[in-house]
Amino acid sequence: MCKQTVIELTVNNHPGVMSHICGLFARRAYNVEGIACMPVNGGSTSRIWLLVDADERLNQMIKQVDKLEDVLMVERHDGGHAVFTRMAEFVA
Amino acid sequence: MKFSGAEIIIKLLERQDIEIIAGIPGGANLPMYDALSASPIRHILTRHEQGAGFIAQGMARVTGRPAVFFATSGPGATNTLTAIADAKLDSIPIICITGQVPLAMIGTDAFQEVDTYGLSVPITKHNYLVRSVDELLCVIPDAFRIASSGRPGPVVIDVPKDVQTAMLEFDAWPEPGGCGFGPELMAPELAHAARIIDEAQRPILYLGGGVVQSGSSALARAMAEKASIPAALSLMGLGALPVDHPLCLGMLGMHGARHTNLAMERCDLLIAAGVRFDDRATGKVAEFCPDAKIIHLDIDASELDKIKSAHVPVAGDLVDSLAALLELVRPADRSPWLGEVAGLRCEHPVIIPGADDPCSSYGVILKAAELAGEEAIVCTDVGQHQMRTAQVYPFLRPRQWLTSGGLGTMGFGMPAAIGAALAAPERTVLCFSGDGSIMMNIQDLATAAEHHVNVKIILLNNNALGLVRQQQDLFYGKRYFASDYARRVDFLKIAEGFGLPAIDLGCSADPGAALAEALAQSGPCLIHVPVSADDPVYPMVPPGAANSQMIGGKVHV
Ligand SMILES: Cc1ncc(C[n+]2csc(CCOP(=O)(O)OP(=O)(O)O)c2C)c(N)n1
Ligand SMILES: [Mg+2]
Numbered sequence: 001m002c003k004q005t006v007i008e009l010t011v012n013n014h015p016g017v018m019s020h021i022c023g024l025f026a027r028r029a030y031n032v033e034g035i036a037c038m039p040v041n042g043g044s045t046s047r048i049w050l051l052v053d054a055d056e057r058l059n060q061m062i063k064q065v066d067k068l069e070d071v072l073m074v075e076r077h078d079g080g081h082a083v084f085t086r087m088a089e090f091v092a
Numbered sequence: 093m094k095f096s097g098a099e100i101i102i103k104l105l106e107r108q109d110i111e112i113i114a115g116i117p118g119g120a121n122l123p124m125y126d127a128l129s130a131s132p133i134r135h136i137l138t139r140h141e142q143g144a145g146f147i148a149q150g151m152a153r154v155t156g157r158p159a160v161f162f163a164t165s166g167p168g169a170t171n172t173l174t175a176i177a178d179a180k181l182d183s184i185p186i187i188c189i190t191g192q193v194p195l196a197m198i199g200t201d202a203f204q205e206v207d208t209y210g211l212s213v214p215i216t217k218h219n220y221l222v223r224s225v226d227e228l229l230c231v232i233p234d235a236f237r238i239a240s241s242g243r244p245g246p247v248v249i250d251v252p253k254d255v256q257t258a259m260l261e262f263d264a265w266p267e268p269g270g271c272g273f274g275p276e277l278m279a280p281e282l283a284h285a286a287r288i289i290d291e292a293q294r295p296i297l298y299l300g301g302g303v304v305q306s307g308s309s310a311l312a313r314a315m316a317e318k319a320s321i322p323a324a325l326s327l328m329g330l331g332a333l334p335v336d337h338p339l340c341l342g343m344l345g346m347h348g349a350r351h352t353n354l355a356m357e358r359c360d361l362l363i364a365a366g367v368r369f370d371d372r373a374t375g376k377v378a379e380f381c382p383d384a385k386i387i388h389l390d391i392d393a394s395e396l397d398k399i400k401s402a403h404v405p406v407a408g409d410l411v412d413s414l415a416a417l418l419e420l421v422r423p424a425d426r427s428p429w430l431g432e433v434a435g436l437r438c439e440h441p442v443i444i445p446g447a448d449d450p451c452s453s454y455g456v457i458l459k460a461a462e463l464a465g466e467e468a469i470v471c472t473d474v475g476q477h478q479m480r481t482a483q484v485y486p487f488l489r490p491r492q493w494l495t496s497g498g499l500g501t502m503g504f505g506m507p508a509a510i511g512a513a514l515a516a517p518e519r520t521v522l523c524f525s526g527d528g529s530i531m532m533n534i535q536d537l538a539t540a541a542e543h544h545v546n547v548k549i550i551l552l553n554n555n556a557l558g559l560v561r562q563q564q565d566l567f568y569g570k571r572y573f574a575s576d577y578a579r580r581v582d583f584l585k586i587a588e589g590f591g592l593p594a595i596d597l598g599c600s601a602d603p604g605a606a607l608a609e610a611l612a613q614s615g616p617c618l619i620h621v622p623v624s625a626d627d628p629v630y631p632m633v634p635p636g637a638a639n640s641q642m643i644g645g646k647v648h649v
Contacts, residue, residue, distance in 0.1 A: 006451055010252055015221075016108055016209060016213075016219070016220075016221065019210065019213055020213055023213050023214055027214055060394065060397075063394035064394050066393075066394075067391075067392070068218075069217075069218040069238060083601070
């Protein structure tokens with residue numbers, strides 16, 4: 001199995017943002033294994049966490065995400081993220 | 093002040109110095125058209141929204157500034173998509189403003205409702221569905237900023253009808269959107285790059301559309317001259333260096349010259365500027381410039397290390413990066429390398445069959461170039477005629493050459509030529525087209541006639557989808573299928589029907605003189621040139637092969 005990693009994004013919060021981000025992955029046949037999203041700053045921006053396989057295309061994916069107009073910040077957590085460890089409890 | 097959404101849109105476009113908008117009205121964008129009727133902006137009514145999109149592209153490619161076009165909801169919006177996708181792949185700043193059904197009806201399968209926002213996500217740099225009238229004050233200037241900043245690209249703004257009619261009271265107009273600042277100069281990388289250039293024995297510059305777009309051709313040329321580095325051009329980079337410059341190697345890639353592709357094989361350093369290593373340029377990537385280190389300069393960081401990993405990737409505006417590099421590199425004469433390159437050119441000269449015959453494909457391109465002069469703009473459709481024009485037209489300056497490079501869209505040529513002529517009315521626009529391609533937007537001959545644009549359509553008619561037929565000839569055992577037309581169309585009558593003068597070089601006693609006369613008239617005309625369907629464009633790198641595996645185009649065949 002591929003090693004997984006978590007990408008954390010800060011984005012503008014409006015109805016089209018999710019389709020921009022998911023579309024980037026979908027049209028490259030890059031599966032998003034897990035996803036979580038919460039509004040921050042009173043709702044003007046959101047935080048999105050994506051759980052993805054860390055294959056050789058990941059750097060290119062991150063650069064593509066970073067280019068999106070509504071993406072304000074991109075961080076990568078190769079050691080995983082508590083969001084998904086806790087979410088895992090719901091499906092255990 | 094108090095204005096409707098539609099009036100705000102038009103006023104903001106005026107404030108962006110937009111002088112011409114192409115498009116077609118319909119139910120969902122009529123408020124915008126009503127506001128446009130009261131504006132000094134000139135409207136070009138096309139016969140198809142794809143034509144409007146390519147007219148905008150023609151204007152943007154010639155001026156380097158964003159151009160705008162309009163379409164209504166539903167079928168109007170879907171008709172724009174090919175022109176938008178084309179702009180995305182060639183990084184052309186166009187802004188498409190579409191009407192949409194009223195907000196409350198979105199998602200109800202209302203009459204002429206289509207998800208324009210969803211459809212345009214993967215083919216735009218950015219897109220908007222405007223949800224309230226006050227958003228327009230940000231969205232319109234932002235669209236111009238996004239379209240023209242960094243790596244340019246298309247933007248779609250979808251505006252529901254009730255947003256167009258809603259009234260807004262506000263105090264001041266926003267500042268027009270302009271080009272933002274590029275990323276900071278990468279000084280350590282550039283210093284490293286300069287050292288590698290100084291040490292290289294056999295460097296080559298590989299210049300693409302980014303050099304043209306960023307306006308850094310003069311810097312690229314100065315760099316080539318200072319360090320004696322020969323330069324190959326991609327299809328989109330034609331014009332970045334004049335073809336008659338001693339260091340210009342011409343076009344590389346699938347239909348590039350033999351000596352160019354062979355020189356690339358030999359280089360020990362590739363300085364790639366404003367290129368994206370497209371597969372038609374590189375051939376089999378693993379064997380592209382096999383012995384070379386790579387310095388890759390581009391404003392779009394996601395292009396670096398995408399196809400080929402670079403030894404020195406430099407993200408930044410080419411104007412800044414090339415200027416810095418030009419200062420840093422040491423002058424060099426590299427006579428052994430230039431001698432080797434000259435030797436390759438001698439051994440593998442460019443062969444132009446029929447160069448002296450103005451009734452042949454290559455001959456008419458060369459004759460038209462000679463007659464139209466250095467000021468002409470050259471536009472093409474997609475096919476053999478396009479590749480031949482790219483191979484032999486004597487391009488001398490950036491933005492002289494307009495072609496659909498990335499998407500390869502048949503139907504691009506004629507409407508893009510109209511746009512070019514509208515943006516540069518003082519120039520002659522030559523449009524080399526094919527009998528297949530011209531049919532894809534033939535309806536906009538009416539638009540060309542109506543506006544008396546100075547577009548000379550040179551139609552190379554082989555009664556076939558020549559470039560497809562060529563692949564069947566070479567790689568499918570000559571099983572020609574669906575690539576020949578069973579009937580001949582009378583293009584002279586068609587042109588006449590649309591109100592364009594037309595001549596046939598094929599039945600002219602003095603075709604050179606007939607061509608000269610046609611080019612000397614003002615306004616549009618169609619010049620028909622019957623050519624054979626059985627002459628492949630050579631040389632050709634078979635799809636998937638390395639660039640060294642060229643077929644044809646040799647002295648002795
Ligand atoms: C819209 C579109 N459909 C199909 C193709 C595939 N295609 C590439 S070249 C070509 C033939 C073009 O024929 P024509 O315009 O007559 O040019 P020729 O090659 O004969 O000079 C076709 C069908 C394309 N590039 N664009
Ligand atoms: Mg043809």
